[in-house]
Amino acid sequence: MNLTAATWTDADSVETDLAVLPVGSTEQHGPHAPLGTDCLTAEAIAKKGASQADPEVVVAPTIPVGIAEEHRQFTGTLWVQPDTFRSYVRETVASLAHHGWDRVVIVNGHGGNVDALREVGARLTRDEMAYTVPFTWFDSVDMDEIREEVSDADNLSMGHGGPVETSLVQYLQPELVQTERLSEADAGAADGWGEWHSGVNLVYDSAEFSENGTVGKPSESSAELGEALHSQAVSNLAALLETVAERDIERPTHT
Amino acid sequence: MNLTAATWTDADSVETDLAVLPVGSTEQHGPHAPLGTDCLTAEAIAKKGASQADPEVVVAPTIPVGIAEEHRQFTGTLWVQPDTFRSYVRETVASLAHHGWDRVVIVNGHGGNVDALREVGARLTRDEMAYTVPFTWFDSVDMDEIREEVSDADNLSMGHGGPVETSLVQYLQPELVQTERLSEADAGAADGWGEWHSGVNLVYDSAEFSENGTVGKPSESSAELGEALHSQAVSNLAALLETVAERDIERPTHT
Amino acid sequence: MNLTAATWTDADSVETDLAVLPVGSTEQHGPHAPLGTDCLTAEAIAKKGASQADPEVVVAPTIPVGIAEEHRQFTGTLWVQPDTFRSYVRETVASLAHHGWDRVVIVNGHGGNVDALREVGARLTRDEMAYTVPFTWFDSVDMDEIREEVSDADNLSMGHGGPVETSLVQYLQPELVQTERLSEADAGAADGWGEWHSGVNLVYDSAEFSENGTVGKPSESSAELGEALHSQAVSNLAALLETVAERDIERPTHT
Amino acid sequence: MNLTAATWTDADSVETDLAVLPVGSTEQHGPHAPLGTDCLTAEAIAKKGASQADPEVVVAPTIPVGIAEEHRQFTGTLWVQPDTFRSYVRETVASLAHHGWDRVVIVNGHGGNVDALREVGARLTRDEMAYTVPFTWFDSVDMDEIREEVSDADNLSMGHGGPVETSLVQYLQPELVQTERLSEADAGAADGWGEWHSGVNLVYDSAEFSENGTVGKPSESSAELGEALHSQAVSNLAALLETVAERDIERPTHT
Amino acid sequence: MNLTAATWTDADSVETDLAVLPVGSTEQHGPHAPLGTDCLTAEAIAKKGASQADPEVVVAPTIPVGIAEEHRQFTGTLWVQPDTFRSYVRETVASLAHHGWDRVVIVNGHGGNVDALREVGARLTRDEMAYTVPFTWFDSVDMDEIREEVSDADNLSMGHGGPVETSLVQYLQPELVQTERLSEADAGAADGWGEWHSGVNLVYDSAEFSENGTVGKPSESSAELGEALHSQAVSNLAALLETVAERDIERPTHT
């Protein structure tokens, strides 16, 4: 059930304790993919995954601004401080739990949110406010398997605005990818994320290592690849929701 | 320009210092109107108003969860604490300003956000981070004028989930209004907001004075009325944006 | 019972759960009225209103500094940040409640405090710390009725340092009004508060629209008008206290 | 100049950078002395001391609620958390400094505020917001000297609601001391503050060591003693203000 | 230079802008390894690495309590909230920078601190307070290489209180490892960290998946393995410090 479109009486008649909260970011994704990439991917997977799960699942609206200061040198990137983001997500989940939806999967589309969402999930779970786990769709996907099936790429890694994200947008909303700029995007892209030494990433901002904000080769994207990613992420989420629904969520006691 | 759909390079090529940030709430609107009413009305008016203004205007994504603890007894209502909401909005506006869009109109669809947005606007403006004013669409509309033109109602006041909001949703997304429940909605509605004594509202939660969360007569709604409201709000916003664009925003000095 | 003057043993022997907390501001009120206007009016009305109410009422000391950054361009205006003010008031009320005085009316003399006090009242009430409502004396008064009775003014609106506040000070502490400056005050005053467009106040500071900080015509003030205002505000407060004393303050449950 | 009674134009015409901010507490002072003792003593000394100093001194209104949780078992005691108190005082001083009064003496009447005020003074001074020092009147007084002059007591120490504070109230507002309860007050009083072991005070609340909240022998109080205390505290404050006025307040640089 | 043992004049005579701040945790490491494991490993590697680097490096004292709520079911585990830890580390680094040591490597011994330290490093670096990167020693080590050289283990992964950490303590302070309990430790250990589904760790506390808090086979530890780990971590840190010393740390500008 999509909360945004439902009335409160409809929401009240749902028999479930499961909810998903999509969380994205509005931030640069190269010259070819939209600033809203992380929102639209998270939302699409959340809605589809929720609909495929067996118990009914409530879908909350998508939180559109996350932790993205690392992209602030590229126009249009929006962000809030980590503390603010954590509070906003935590309190939103707490309000879901207030209505009895106290098993919550946060469906995340942005790497920069991962650490904060784990912290929020721990707090809510330990306080027994809501059992909450963050699901970052691209961390759930077996990239090697998908590459073998539907991609010519030598290597299919997440990158940023690279083939993975670009393909998913092409599948979901093809008009939002500027395909005529894909080779330009390749040209200004970095090969990998960051600049590493002794296990340490020496940089904090994408502008330190990528000319146009992209990491990876956007030109290797395709709607077909996007469909495969979508399909696997959706299945993974649906399976996760069923696992969460049945899980014993009692907290361990002091040893 | 809709930020969500644009690439950063597109956003970078816009010549403007004007942005709008739609802010809504996900909260009960009676048994007939969707929980997302305040988001979809704010977003629709923001986009249309921005497109009608003469200087180009950047449209940020819609913030979906606001200050709505007052409706928490009705299922599906989401909320964060006022401090969290203020920080989330303030920092989002600050990130808009970081890109040079430092004249910002917050387009608001929810009464419970009004005080907080005024506080945020003051802070951002006084700190010279961004000249920021909140525009709450229903406070801009001349209800009497509209009532005379397109409504049979004796009285057209804002209410909550009443004819004003319901009509606007009917105009924007008619499938989201459960018209078959309008008379039921009337039956459980309150006549006015709160319970007053000596200029003081003695209650804090809508469940204290409304059976089903509604204030006003939803059955007096119509798509025609919605269109009139939309049209006037959009014109008001466009005019405001032009005023803001030309305004001298230097702060006054100590007397 | 005036807490400041009482011993703890006297306070302990009072049989009541009712308290009032006067809250003012130290801020400019034009060239003719004192910086302490909002404190002395709130305190006077709080004490008199409490004494006229039927159940005994504890009167806390007056909080003298509020939210008044909007007047900071005028010398002598003091202010704290809204968050600080909210915490200071909320915790003071909580300490009243600790002694069993858990029905609290905050008697407020300053418009800039209104939103914050409503937020504080909501928090304390919903947390069942204390049922708390803010009473802003000038919002309780029927200005039209009073104008007809005792004023020649065409229009009697609140303004700032205008006839309403000036009159009340004249009645309470006439030596604090510089009557010889009233026409000068008129000359530098604004007609109304702020600068409005499409339901939006475009300004944040009084120095943006008033030369000397005044709004309204101070020369229309009189001690007689002040007495009428005082009398009505006091009666309203006393009536409110009796209502609060008898009110069922149990919180509504989830629908 | 008393800010509360002055207009902003009067405040504006003062040529000084000196201000005093009286800070008290509303808390139990035994069965015989008023809850407002610390406010009225701080305010009286602040006003008189300011008037005796040579440069003109602005007197801010008195902050009435401080750090007094230690007395909360006695009815009528009000308190806020230390963080809230520090913010409230710090921001009030910052607003004084905004008008050019950036040498501020906080005149304090309550022992429980001392640590917090020192922390606030350090912050304001180091940030070069305002050179700020807290003056706690009873720490400035030479008790031995005064005892020899005007008291029969063997020992004149501060205590709580003891001869020192009680005498000062008797001198300032005799009607607020319940002299008929002085022997009763003696009977339930503690000899000293706290319960000590190895330089550590083992208790946190006055109810842990005093039956009626008093420390010391209130019956040894007299208006004459109060006058002597007042006179010395006032002289000390006036001398301090002159010292502060002439002091080089530049911060030391890194060695 | 070890700050703790130096005088301020000695510290003042050092010509460097490099500092390391060791950060550990006091938390369970199974029945065989000490609660202080993460502190002593971080401190040893920090001191040795600093001494091997070419530019002189200031070594700050070790922060002993970190983010370890995940181990709280096991006696002796200490922890603070993530916000508190971030502030404590950030302000400590800022004080190092105050003396000109504004290139700081945080040497970390605990997995639970990693996310927070990255956030702190980003904040300090972006604010140009200090260029700060966290070095987590075990993330710098090539476990496969070391396993081939000095271990019989099929697999050498970090675990918790497993062969990696246990070996390092055996090398550094052999008396702190209870070797007679190693097989008992194996028996109650988990094979891996957490419980995973679709890329999501479903648990938050180690007591949810490990009987005695250990992850990995402690019995595969040896002082020889510890020496190899130490040696490589120290070399990595020394190399990192030289890289940091020479790095251009100017922040990128807006594109």
Place this chain on the structure above:
Amino acid sequence: MNLTAATWTDADSVETDLAVLPVGSTEQHGPHAPLGTDCLTAEAIAKKGASQADPEVVVAPTIPVGIAEEHRQFTGTLWVQPDTFRSYVRETVASLAHHGWDRVVIVNGHGGNVDALREVGARLTRDEMAYTVPFTWFDSVDMDEIREEVSDADNLSMGHGGPVETSLVQYLQPELVQTERLSEADAGAADGWGEWHSGVNLVYDSAEFSENGTVGKPSESSAELGEALHSQAVSNLAALLETVAERDIERPTHT
């Protein structure tokens, strides 16, 4: 039991509710004594005192950075803000209490921490999280008695980096005192702490009144004096721990 060196199973087998938490500071102590003076003195006394007390006592690791902004003009001084320090200590004690060690003595070596630790102890005690008292070793010692026994000094007061602290370091870790600089240290030292007027300390930083950060005559130090100080402080702490162990820690009720 020293937590750092113990395993969690060892910690679990201790039958006690007593713990000590050593708290120091890393800050200048003149040209002759180490920056870590306050840490090493607090830790030594805590460990020895704990071992001499009759009930078993858990010893937590030493918190190395405190409130020392007052010494920041001297190189190597580290500090955090008071709020951060209070949270860090409070939460560390709360984690001790989580394991049943809910009678906690904080053993403090730094004057600048005293006020904050008292505030923390009050909060933890009143919230019934843990009965917590701060023991500042030099406030427990009878300086006159010790001076008569083992010192030629006319006066033995605490100072800063003076004979008291220097002697204790000489006793504990003689290699850390630069004895050849003692007369130089004397030369740049202040006689007393601060600059006083009317009971007010007019300065906030040690650099305002001491050339080299020292207060007192370091040349009057000796290992013998250090031993006497240590011995008395240790006895005092042991006696305090026994008192705390047997104390009735129930909170007083409202009078």
